[in-house]
Amino acid sequence: MFSAMIKKELLLVFRDKHALMALFVLPAVFILIMSVAMRDQFSSKNLEFSLFVKDLDKTSMSQEIIKLITNDKHLVQIKEKGDAQFFIVIPENYEQNSNEILKLNVQKSLKENEIEVFKSLLSEHILKARFHYISQSIELYSGKASKILANLEISSDKLYKVKYKNSKKLPNATQQSVPAWIVFGMFFIIIPMSTIYINERKQNTLMRLNSMNVSVFAMTFTKSIPYFLINQVQVWIMIGVGVFLVPLFDTPALAINGSVLAILEIATGLSLAAIGISTLIAVSASSSEQATTIGGILNLLLGAVGGVMVPKFIMPESMQTIAEYSPMAWGLDGFLDIFLSGANTQDVFIDFIKLFVFGLVCLGISMIILQIRIKKGL
Amino acid sequence: MIKISNVTKTYGAKKALDNLSLEIKEGSIFGLLGVNGAGKTTLLSILNALVEMDSGEVEIFGHSLSKEKTKIKSLSSIIPQHLAFYENLSVGENLDFFAKIQKASQEDYDKAVSVNALKELMKQKASTLSGGQKRRLNIAIGLLNNPKVIYFDEPTVGIDPKSRNEILDSIKNYKNFGITVVYTSHYMNEIEKICDEVAIISEGKLVEQNTLENLFLSKDNKSVNIEVVYSNILKELNLKLLDETNIEVPKEQLCELLATLEEKNIMIKKIDYGSTNLEKYFLKRTGVEDV
Numbered sequence: 001m002f003s004a005m006i007k008k009e010l011l012l013v014f015r016d017k018h019a020l021m022a023l024f025v026l027p028a029v030f031i032l033i034m035s036v037a038m039r040d041q042f043s044s045k046n047l048e049f050s051l052f053v054k055d056l057d058k059t060s061m062s063q064e065i066i067k068l069i070t071n072d073k074h075l076v077q078i079k080e081k082g083d084a085q086f087f088i089v090i091p092e093n094y095e096q097n098s099n100e101i102l103k104l105n106v107q108k109s110l111k112e113n114e115i116e117v118f119k120s121l122l123s124e125h126i127l128k129a130r131f132h133y134i135s136q137s138i139e140l141y142s143g144k145a146s147k148i149l150a151n152l153e154i155s156s157d158k159l160y161k162v163k164y165k166n167s168k169k170l171p172n173a174t175q176q177s178v179p180a181w182i183v184f185g186m187f188f189i190i191i192p193m194s195t196i197y198i199n200e201r202k203q204n205t206l207m208r209l210n211s212m213n214v215s216v217f218a219m220t221f222t223k224s225i226p227y228f229l230i231n232q233v234q235v236w237i238m239i240g241v242g243v244f245l246v247p248l249f250d251t252p253a254l255a256i257n258g259s260v261l262a263i264l265e266i267a268t269g270l271s272l273a274a275i276g277i278s279t280l281i282a283v284s285a286s287s288s289e290q291a292t293t294i295g296g297i298l299n300l301l302l303g304a305v306g307g308v309m310v311p312k313f314i315m316p317e318s319m320q321t322i323a324e325y326s327p328m329a330w331g332l333d334g335f336l337d338i339f340l341s342g343a344n345t346q347d348v349f350i351d352f353i354k355l356f357v358f359g360l361v362c363l364g365i366s367m368i369i370l371q372i373r374i375k376k377g378l
Numbered sequence: 379m380i381k382i383s384n385v386t387k388t389y390g391a392k393k394a395l396d397n398l399s400l401e402i403k404e405g406s407i408f409g410l411l412g413v414n415g416a417g418k419t420t421l422l423s424i425l426n427a428l429v430e431m432d433s434g435e436v437e438i439f440g441h442s443l444s445k446e447k448t449k450i451k452s453l454s455s456i457i458p459q460h461l462a463f464y465e466n467l468s469v470g471e472n473l474d475f476f477a478k479i480q481k482a483s484q485e486d487y488d489k490a491v492s493v494n495a496l497k498e499l500m501k502q503k504a505s506t507l508s509g510g511q512k513r514r515l516n517i518a519i520g521l522l523n524n525p526k527v528i529y530f531d532e533p534t535v536g537i538d539p540k541s542r543n544e545i546l547d548s549i550k551n552y553k554n555f556g557i558t559v560v561y562t563s564h565y566m567n568e569i570e571k572i573c574d575e576v577a578i579i580s581e582g583k584l585v586e587q588n589t590l591e592n593l594f595l596s597k598d599n600k601s602v603n604i605e606v607v608y609s610n611i612l613k614e615l616n617l618k619l620l621d622e623t624n625i626e627v628p629k630e631q632l633c634e635l636l637a638t639l640e641e642k643n644i645m646i647k648k649i650d651y652g653s654t655n656l657e658k659y660f661l662k663r664t665g666v667e668d669v
Contacts, residue, residue: 004478008464008471015466204462208519211426212480213451375430 001214005222012196013226019192023230027185028241032249034177035242039251047074049118052081053088059095061133068125075121085110086118095133102126120156127154170313171340174254178242179335180308183328185234186270187302189227190278190295196223197282198291206374216371220363224275231271235263258338262345266334269355273327276362283370302328330354379404380425380527380558385434387420387582394420395431396582402560402575404439404526405553409573409590410562411660417582418562419459422529425560426456439526452480455525459532461516463504469515470500473522482522489555490521493548510541517545527558534568546572566660578660601626604635607645615642623647 013019053069055062069075081087087105094100104122106115135149153159200206209219242254256263278295285291303309305319306328312320323329334351337343380402387395395417402408412418423429425436427447436443438450463472473496477487491497494514499507504515513533520528530549534542550572552559563569569576570590578585586593604625606612612619615638618626627635639646 001479001481004475008467008475011471012464012466203465204458204460205464207428207458208456208462208476209479211428211451211454211456212476212523213448214479374428 001218002222005214005218006225009196009223009226010229013192013230016192016195019195022188022191023185023234024237026188027181027234027238028245030181030184031177031238031241032245034181035174035246035251036249038173038177047117048076049074049086049114049121050076050078050084051086051088052078052084053090054081055090056092057090057094060136061095061129062090064129064132065090065125068128069122072121072125088122124154124156171311171336172252174242174246174252175336175339176311178238178246178254179332179339180303180311182235182238182335183270183306183331184299184303184308185238186231186267186331187274187277187299187328189230189274190281190299191292193223193227193275193278194282194285194291194295195288197279198285198288201373210374216367216374220279220367220370224279224363227275227278228268228271231274232264232267235267239263254339256339257342258347259344262338262343262348263335265345265352266331266338266348266355269334269352269359270327270331272359273331273355273362274359276359276366277327279366280362280369283366283373302326305329307332327355327358330358379437379439380560381435381437382421382425383435383437385421385424385436386432387417387424387429388432389420393582395424398434398579398582398584400577400584400587402558404558405556406574407549407553407559407561407572409569409576410560410579411566411569411576412562412579416579418579419531420582421579422456422531422560422562425529426454427451428456452523453526454529455520455523455527456529457517457520457531457533459535461512463515463519465505466503468501468503469496469507472504472515473500473518476519477522480523482524486522486524489524490518493521493551494518495544508541509537510544513537513541513545517548525557527560528552530559530561530563532563533561534563534565542568601628602632603648603650604639604646605648605650606639607647609642609644611642611644 051069053066055066070077078084085107089103089105091100091103094102102122104119110118131149131152131154135146138149139146200209206219239254239256243256244253247253277298281291281295281298285294305323306312306326307315307323308328312323312329312332315323330351334343334348334355337348337351341347380400382398382400382402385395385398386393398417398421410418410421420429424431425438425443427443427450431443439453441449441453443450464475467475473487473491476482482490491500494517496511496514496518499511499515504512507515517530517533534545537545546568549559549561559572561569561573573590575587575589576593577587603620604627606623606625608623612622612625617635620626625635636646
């Protein structure tokens with residue numbers, strides 16, 4: 001009986017071309033668009049400032065500063081001072097007179113935090129140039145002290161090691177988009193699933209199945225299997241888009257640092273959660289229009305709160321707390337841990353359990369509602 | 379034997395069935411008559427263990443409905459008024475699916491296909507079938523489990539007369555397979571054509587249960603209706619005229635009247651022995667016009 005019911009569901013799902021488009025093509029297109037569109041926002045490539053340097057000192061120290069600026073990948077010297085974001089003037093006697101300071105003209109459009117980042121980069125180079133100058137000056141008196149000064153590292157990378165809280169690194173555009181739209185796409189099964197449920201109720205096939213001794217558990221279970229398979233296929237297609245298609249658009253490819261088993265674990269939990277909530281809406285709604293509307297709104301809300309639309313790490317803390325209650329956030333966190341931090345099955349177990357329990361509870365409530373509706377004559 | 383004793387079912391404040399008792403003989407074709415909302419569909423739902431009754435007792439072929447629902451479901455089949463199959467599957471896929479979930483034998487499968495003339499349509503998508511073909515598929519699905527009793531809930535609604543007659547003929551044949559048929563319809567002529575016995579339900583209560591033969595022989599139904607072409611002479615003949623062209627005559631005076639009409643050259647359009655009588659009888663017993 002189970003195999004016949006599963007086969008029937010598969011036939012119905014795969015004959016619904018619009019549903020298949022929504023389940024496979026839409027998330028793939030989203031991944032592509034969002035990865036490419038947000039490439040620069042997430043990339044460190046955009047940490048780039050244009051500057052024009054006017055050297056009135058023309059000493060070895062000023063030349064050293066210019067050399068260090070030239071070698072910095074974040075700073076680009078341009079020939080027209082009018083186009084530069086920063087205009088630096090190295091004053092006369094800068095090397096000789098330590099009270100002389102650089103003059104920094106800043107373009108009006110720059111934000112405060114951008115200016116601070118630039119100042120930090122520039123300070124690093126000035127200090128380095130000064131140390132270099134002092135090192136050379138004292139070489140004759142103390143070779144040892146000169147050597148120490150020459151080798152003194154003041155770059156932030158050498159001074160301290162950054163450790164991310166809970167080992168969570170920030171994702172790039174692809175690392176954010178792929179899992180986000182995988183999660184969103186998986187919950188899209190709300191639409192076709194509720195349509196099939198409501199059609200069965202409207203067309204009396206549910207009543208007929210009930211008259212044929214088919215239990216509510218069998219109805220729910222067999223409807224879940226095809227969507228579980230669809231969800232798993234979705235995950236790997238979307239990952240494929242991230243790995244192979246996105247790089248064709250000059251955007252970083254998705255790197256899977258964690259284990260494949262962990263991906264399967266989170267995909268299973270997410271699928272169960274998506275099937276659970278879809279079934280709950282399908283058995284509660286009285287028309288497919290109602291189910292589509294409620295399902296669509298709920299999907300968008302869970303996505304918005306759960307970090308699909310707006311990454312969780314840029315949300316204020318209060319919103320991040322709210323996000324903890326969205327199953328989409330549990331799935332997204334799991335995937336991000338796998339892709340960014342190389343998480344294994346144990347690392348994402350908590351996320352899996354949350355999704356698993358959520359899905360089971362939803363399915364349990366759905367079966368109770370369905371049973372009541374059938375007893376009341378559908 | 380299907381024995382329904384004192385069954386009551388209430389939906390909110392409305393009593394759908396009110397202490398209803400009925401007996402349906404095994405192997406018979408039993409007609410269930412009643413206006414919309416009389417309680418026919420509720421009764422069928424209860425008999426199929428789809429809806430629970432509030433009180434009463436139902437025994438189907440010796441099995442208690444309250445204790446042996448699963449067994450009763452396996453012995454029964456309901457053909458719902460609305461088409462209950464998957465429009466996006468082909469005829470064959472629908473039949474295969476419903477056959478497998480009921481573990482139907484190949485013999486029963488073949489019988490359901492042949493009785494409903496679906497062999498040529500097996501690969502056709504259900505949504506593309508004609509109204510009559512859809513009705514036949516709806517019925518075929520109900521035959522797959524080789525039921526001992528089939529409940530038809532107005533199975534000929536919205537189909538052409540040819541398809542309707544084909545369906546009625548096939549239902550009459552179920553008697554040959556030993557199947558008990560419980561048939562509800564709004565069409566009196568259908569009931570007259572196929573049923574052995576009839577129950578009239580009104581407002582959830584049984585008004586009358588009888589064989590068609592006894593209904594027609596009852597004192598209220600001993601007359602025949604004759605429709606004639608209009609003639610001025612009619613009024614002079616001292617006949618019971620229902621209107622300008624319809625005459626009602628006691629059965630024993632029928633031959634005499636036919637001779638008179640022939641003598642006066644009055645053309646006869648229709649002689650109605652039964653259908654109008656059942657309809658009239660039904661309207662009289664239920665006290666309504668909307669059938």
